[in-house]
Amino acid sequence: MMEIAVESPASEGKAPRTARGERTLRRILDAALREFGERGFADSSVSSITQRAEVALGTFYTYFDSKEALFAALVRDMSERVRVAVAPAIPGARDALDAEQRALAAYLDFVKEHREVYRIIDEAEFVDPAGFRTHYETTAERIVDRLRAGAAKGEMRGDLAGGDALEREVAAWALMGMNVFLGLRFGVWGTADSTAVAAAANRLLREGLSA
Numbered sequence: 353m354m355e356i357a358v359e360s361p362a363s364e365g366k367a368p369r370t371a372r373g374e375r376t377l378r379r380i381l382d383a384a385l386r387e388f389g390e391r392g393f394a395d396s397s398v399s400s401i402t403q404r405a406e407v408a409l410g411t412f413y414t415y416f417d418s419k420e421a422l423f424a425a426l427v428r429d430m431s432e433r434v435r436v437a438v439a440p441a442i443p444g445a446r447d448a449l450d451a452e453q454r455a456l457a458a459y460l461d462f463v464k465e466h467r468e469v470y471r472i473i474d475e476a477e478f479v480d481p482a483g484f485r486t487h488y489e490t491t492a493e494r495i496v497d498r499l500r501a502g503a504a505k506g507e508m509r510g511d512l513a514g515g516d517a518l519e520r521e522v523a524a525w526a527l528m529g530m531n532v533f534l535g536l537r538f539g540v541w542g543t544a545d546s547t548a549v550a551a552a553a554n555r556l557l558r559e560g561l562s563a
Contacts, residue, residue, distance in 0.1 A: 367415075368415070376405075376407060376411065376415075377415055379405040379406070379407060380401065380402075380405045380407060380411075380412060380415060380416075380422070381422075381425065381426055381429050382405070383401045383402070383404035383405035384396075384401050384405075384422050384423070384426050385426060385430070385466075385468050385472065386404060386468070387400055387401045387404055388423065388426065388468070388471065388472055388475070389467070389468025389469075389471050389472060390468070392471065392475060393419075393423060393475050393479050396419070397419070398412055398418075398419050398422075401419075401422070420479065420480070423472075423475075423476070423479050423480055424479075424480040424482075424483050426472060427472060427473065427476045427480050427483035427484065427487060428483060428486075428487075430466070430469050430472055430473065430487075431473075431483075431486075431487040431490065431491070433462070433466070434459065434462060434469070434491075435491075435494070437458055437459070437461070437462040438455050438458045438459050438462070440458075441454040441455055441457065441458035442454055442455055442498075447502070447505075447507040448498065448499070448501070448502025448503075448505070448507040448508050449502070449507065449508070449554060449557055449558055450554075451498060451502070452498070452527065452554065452557065453550045453551060453553070453554035454550070455498075455531075456531050456534065456546075456549070456550040456553055456554075457546045457547050457549070457550035458546075459531055459535060460534065460535055460538055460539050460546035460549060460550065461546050462539075463535040463539030463540060464539050464543055464546070467539065467540045470535070470536060470540050473487060488528065491528055492521070492524045492525050492528050493524075495523075495524035495527055495528055496520050496521065496524045499512045499520050499523055499524060500512060500513055500520060527557075530553060531553075534549060534553060
């Protein structure tokens, strides 16, 4: 199980201070992922989550003030888990576009194992709008950084390295949108070989649609 320390959105002083506390928090977050992923935010309850996590109700309130606070923490947790899953795939890429292909393949593999992430992030638009926006903005920022670095090495269009921030931002959000919907189609609604899907998407980036 992936161990990620998550800062609690509950009132100050409720963050875990021991390894045991971190493990308990991890159990609550994992249980919340299953509960919210299966039932949605509205139909989920704190008591159901604590039952899944096998912790006492009082233990829950040691870490979170409410179901909403837990959901906000889960959004940040899932966003971080996506980052952690994708990052190791990028080093060693032949060039910047190969890095994007590797990142997409790793993302698709993550989605296949954690299909609930789509429901969690989608519901965050209404339950935790700040977290929803932050998830996408930070993801786009990481892509912008990769585009800038790739262009600086001559592996992408030169204007992506220069002062035209709009070009980089449009490219980053377009790439992210492609990845999100490919994950929905080939990770949530149906599976296909992640490497093959990423390679097909990469051909689109390298060759475009023109005849």
